Amino acid sequence: MRLVSSLAFLVAALATAAAAQPGDWSTVAMSAGAAVPFGAGFGDAWDAAPGPTLRVEAPAYGGHASAAVRAVWFEARDDVPDFRLVVPTVGWGPAIERGPVRFGASADVGIAWFSFDDREALGLESEIEVVTGLRGGTAVRLGRGVEAWAEVGASRVALFDPTTLWTASGGLALRLGAPDWLQGVLR
């Protein structure tokens, strides 16, 4: 929780840092990569395996708005079912740029969709739960709109026994100017 609190302070600090922001919805960054879970997760009954993560991000309202989805697979060690966890979120947060490097943070809210490999679940093969999270990371501009990015995030899943899922993610992003029609849709 201390690290989560620290991330919260980081978001607040970045929010006060003045930075030249492009116009709202003027650029779109499409990111793809891998999310590697670490930490206790849901305990010892499952091993968490990395999964894909996708995100779309655009400047908006003084920061960056994003929509993302990531997936993690949990393989059972004991006599319990495997399950998949898909987490779609929306978020917003500040970003500052220093040369080719961009530092950003975001607060996210979304749902955690559990899908269990359990044929006896009788209509409860899936569950959804509220998830809130914080993430922070950095991206380096490689040229021609391509960026390499890495971040760390903590997601709090509001289960009966609230659980924090930590992930380290990284990948590539393509940042382009948003065409007029897309800006019109997003506005």
Next chain:
Amino acid sequence: MIALVLATLLALAPPDSTEAPCPGGKVVTQSDLEAAGVIHLHDVLRLTDVLDAVSVDGFDAAPFGAVGLPQPVRVLLDGAPVAQGAGPESIGLEALPVAVGEVHRVVVCPGPGVAAGAFGGPWLDVQTARPARRAYGAFGVGNESGDPGPLRYLEPIQNVDRWGPDVEAGAAVGPLYGLYRHRDFMPTDAAIADRTFGASVPERYPKRIGWVAAAVAEGARLRARAAARHMSDLPFVPEAAREVPMVHTAGQATVTGDRAWGGVRLGGHGHAARLRLDRADWSALPLDPDWTETRLDAGLVAEAGRISGGLRAEHVAAAGPGLADGTVTLGRAWAQVSGSRVGATLAASGAGSGVGGGGAVAAEWRPAPRFALVLTASAQRALPEEDRDLGFWGGRGYAGLGAIDGGADALDVARLRLDATAHLGAVRLRASAEGHGARGDVFLGLPDAPGARTGAEGTAAAGRAEAAWARRGLSLRASVRAQGSLSGDDGYRAAWRRLPRLGAVAEATARPDDRLALWARLEARGSTRWDGFPEADLPAVLLLDLGLSKRAWGDRLRASLGGRNVLGATERTHPLGAALAPRLLVRVEARL
């Protein structure tokens, strides 16, 4: 002009007005619903701190008005009656054949006044508008926190409630549009799980699932709505003190309109409905709600200058197990004179039980510019036929849910109310104080005597103050409320103790532009006591609700997130009901 009247003539009021057309009233607009992330009709009640709402399972809520005796509020649709609740059917706003996206504004009036041709106390009018030019679709889902997740395979943890996925769809052609709304809900809260699972056969997970559909035609100052509803339902029936499986279907048709000829304006409504309740084939209970009801209702309003008046006639034919007399014929008439500073209304009603009616006198005084006081005195005798609850039908022999100590007395209410309004620049101040006395009977729904009614007589008082400020994309509102009995017998006091004595709300809405809205609402709700119930005391709670909404593609796309009870208070409004944990509501709309 004194606004003593009326839902019948609300259609004549500026349709986009955010000012309530009645003293002490409240208007909730479509944009308010959007900013708050509302996905269900009954969530409107959360935004109107003028009313109280009780929900046992979180699927639906019934609005209660603290006037005379705390009693269900009259619910109208576009100023006309709507078939909602018949016999043993226990359902609130979710019965309305309306899509959330169709709601243009909701007007709540504490009364006294005439609404849909009937004089009386508080009412809630859902006013609708075509949601889109050609096509409309919406998807909503809500989830309560506290699910077991994968840990259910390690520990016995109960699943928690989920709302949806709920779907709305509509299409329009010329002056005609059609709508469909589907609801899906699993009542699994630990407080009610034993009852809900026990009411359903093992092969079926207890659910409340159903749809409403409507076709609406508009033109020439007329609106016609034909609607149908079907639900495989598991509502909490107070008279049975438990959830009762039932399948309820309803068909209804309503025509409203108004026309002007010279200096005379005529308006009115025609309404016909048929409602049917059956025992669900998946029910594990021996109870058979079996109910059939046909309603015919017509009202006419005429307004000429400062004089207005109206007539309304209702005929109901009902049938059910043990029901000796299922026929009710009720007639009402009213007349009103509205001056620039004084108004008066006189009303009369007649039915099999006798004659009722009432009247009100209101006087307005403006001691200073932008400052107004309205003093209203009223008295009314409401006949039992005007509020045909299950106790009323129990008195006529209905026994579908077991023995009900039926019969109902007329309700006599006298009210004295003072409303004050002041506009100080961007700040609007409102305050009201009211005293009322009532005599009638009340149904308390006690677990050991669920169908019993008891006499109730006493006096009560209520007060409310509100301050609102709005400027450039930011609006703030704060209100405080106090209500409670001053004197009375045991039944009267017990009924009043079920409503919070104190309440306060602080609300903020930020709109950086016309595409984004951020909303927050903090409510302090006082404790309540339900004598005769186990765990009779429901503690005071502090509730924080949040909302975020975004429009895109020129208003064609709308998405909203709503957080309810974000602080995680124990939100329970009925001692036998669920405790609703923090929940997230998600809604996506397309209007083409």
